[in-house]
Amino acid sequence: MERYLKQLPLELQGIILRAQEISGRLDYKAYLVGGFVRDLILGVPNFDVDIVVEGEGLKFAEELCKVLAGKLTRHRRFGTATVVTHDKLKIDLASARKETYSYPGALPVVSPGNIEDDLFRRDFTINAMAISISYADFGRFVDLFNGRDDLAHKRIRVLHDLSFMDDPTRILRAIRFEQRYGLKIEPHTYRLLTRALKCNALEKVDKQRIRDEVILALKEKEPIKYIRRINRLIGFSFINPGLKKLKRHSFLHLKAAEKEIAWFRNKFVRKRTLDAWLIYLMVILDKLNKREINLVCKRFAFRAGEAKRIICYKSIFKDIDKQLNKKNILPSRIYRLLEPLSYEVIILIKATTDKERVKKHIADFLNIYNGIRLYVTGEDLKNLGIEPSPYFKDILAKTLYAKIDYGLAGKEDELAFIRKFIKKNKRTLG
Numbered sequence: 037m038e039r040y041l042k043q044l045p046l047e048l049q050g051i052i053l054r055a056q057e058i059s060g061r062l063d064y065k066a067y068l069v070g071g072f073v074r075d076l077i078l079g080v081p082n083f084d085v086d087i088v089v090e091g092e093g094l095k096f097a098e099e100l101c102k103v104l105a106g107k108l109t110r111h112r113r114f115g116t117a118t119v120v121t122h123d124k125l126k127i128d129l130a131s132a133r134k135e136t137y138s139y140p141g142a143l144p145v146v147s148p149g150n151i152e153d154d155l156f157r158r159d160f161t162i163n164a165m166a167i168s169i170s171y172a173d174f175g176r177f178v179d180l181f182n183g184r185d186d187l188a189h190k191r192i193r194v195l196h197d198l199s200f201m202d203d204p205t206r207i208l209r210a211i212r213f214e215q216r217y218g219l220k221i222e223p224h225t226y227r228l229l230t231r232a233l234k235c236n237a238l239e240k241v242d243k244q245r246i247r248d249e250v251i252l253a254l255k256e257k258e259p260i261k262y263i264r265r266i267n268r269l270i271g272f273s274f275i276n277p278g279l280k281k282l283k284r285h286s287f288l289h290l291k292a293a294e295k296e297i298a299w300f301r302n303k304f305v306r307k308r309t310l311d312a313w314l315i316y317l318m319v320i321l322d323k324l325n326k327r328e329i330n331l332v333c334k335r336f337a338f339r340a341g342e343a344k345r346i347i348c349y350k351s352i353f354k355d356i357d358k359q360l361n362k363k364n365i366l367p368s369r370i371y372r373l374l375e376p377l378s379y380e381v382i383i384l385i386k387a388t389t390d391k392e393r394v395k396k397h398i399a400d401f402l403n404i405y406n407g408i409r410l411y412v413t414g415e416d417l418k419n420l421g422i423e424p425s426p427y428f429k430d431i432l433a434k435t436l437y438a439k440i441d442y443g444l445a446g447k448e449d450e451l452a453f454i455r456k457f458i459k460k461n462k463r464t465l466g
C-alpha cells in the first residue's frame with residue numbers, strides 16, 4: 037500500500053509521517069481506516085483522515101495536534117478527537133474499540149479492542165479496510181473482509197447478518213455509497229436490508245441520526261439519484277407516515293429545483309451561499325400540510341433557522357406566486373415580497389411556479405433589485421436634521437424603493453428625494 041500513500045498530496049503525506057512518529061514515540065500501533073482508505077484505493081480525493089490507534093486515542097490526538105499546531109476538539113463521550121490543521125485538513129482519531137448493541141438502533145456499548153475488533157464493528161466491507169502507519173509494518177494492508185475485492189467488483193456488503201439491525205442508519209448509508217460510487221448492494225446484503233425494513237428498523241433509531249444521514253445524502257453531488265433509489269426501496273414514510281412514495285410530480289419539482297440551484301450557483305459563485313439540501317428536503321416534504329411539516333421539524337430536531345426556512349415555503353408559496361403574477365407590479369413591490377425570504381425559498385418558488393412572469397420577476401430580483409444599495413447613510417439623515425427614530429428607517433426604505441423603481445442615479449438624487457419626501461410628509465402630518 038506504500039505505493040498508494042506516496043500518491044497522496046504532500047500535505048497528507050506529511051500528516052501521516054507525523055502520525056507515524058507519534059505512534060513510535062507512544063509505542064501505539066496506528067492505522068489509517070474507513071472512508072479514507074476506501075477513497076485512497078478508488079483514487080477519489082479525500083481530505084478527511086481517519087486514524088485508529090491501539091492505545092489512547094485522545095493522548096495520540098493531543099500529541100498530533102501539538103506537532104501540527106492544529107486545533108483539537110475532544111469528543112470525550114466517544115473517546116475520540118478531531119484535529120483540524122491550518123490548511124483545514126481534518127484528522128479524526130480514535131482508540132481501537134469493540135462495540136456491542138443491546139437492541140436495534142441503540143447506541144453501542146464500547147470497550148477497548150484491537151484493529152481487528154475495530155474493523156469488525158464497521159458497516160460495510162469497503163469501509164472496513166486499514167493501512168498500518170506504524171514503523172514496524174508501514175503500509176501493511178489489513179483487509180479482513182475482502183473490501184478491496186468488493187470495491188473492484190462494485191459491491192456493497194455488510195460484515196455480518198445483524199449489521200442493519202445493530203445500526204439501521206446503515207440502510208441509508210448503503211444507498212448513499214451505492215449511488216455515490218456507482219456500486220450495487222449485493223444480493224445477501226439486499227435481503228438483510230429489506231428484512232430490517234420489514235421490522236421497521238428505521239423507526240427504532242434516534243431521529244437525529246436519521247436526520248444527519250438524510251442531510252448527508254441530500255448534500256451529495258447528485259441527490260436526486262439518491263432520492264429516487266430511496267423512494268423505490270423504502271419510500272419516505274420513515275420521515276412521516278403521510279409521505280410514503282414520491283410521485284412523478286415531485287420528481288419534476290426536484291429536477292426543476294436542481295436546474296435553478298445550478299443557475300443560482302453559477303450566477304452568484306461565492307457571493308451568495310445556498311443550502312441546496314434544504315430545497316430538496318422542502319420538495320420531499322411538500323405533500324404534508326404545515327402542521328405536519330412543523331412536527332417533522334420538531335421530531336427530527338432541525339435547527340431553528342432550518343425549520344424556519346422549511347416551513348416558510350409551505351406557508352407563503354401560494355400567496356407570493358399570486359402576488360408576483362400581477363400585471364404591472366412595481367419592482368419595489370417585488371423587492372418587498374422577496375427580500376424577507378431566504379434564497380432557498382426564493383429558488384424553490386422559481387423552480388415550482390408554472391408562471392413565466394413569476395420566474396422573470398424572481399430572476400430580476402436576484403439579478404438586479406437585490407443588489408441595489410443606497411449611497412446615503414444614517415449620518416446623512418442626521419445632517420439633514422432628522423433625529424434617529426423609526427421614521428429614520430422608514431425614510432431609508434422609501435428611498436431605496438424609489439431607487440429600485442426610478443433608478444435614482446447617485447447620492448445627490450437620493451438626497452433630493454429625501455428632502456422632497458420630508459417636506460411632503462411635514463405637510464401631510466401637519
Ligand code: CTP
Pocket residue numbers: 069070071072084086157158159160163164203205206209
Ligand atoms: N461507520 C460505521 N457505521 C456507521 C457510521 C460509520 O461503521 N453508521 C464507520 C465506517 O467504517 C466509516 C467510518 O465509520 O467508513 C467513518 O464514518 P463516516 O465519516 O460517517 O463515513 P465515511 O466512510 O468517511 O464516509 P464519507 O465519505 O461520507 O465521509
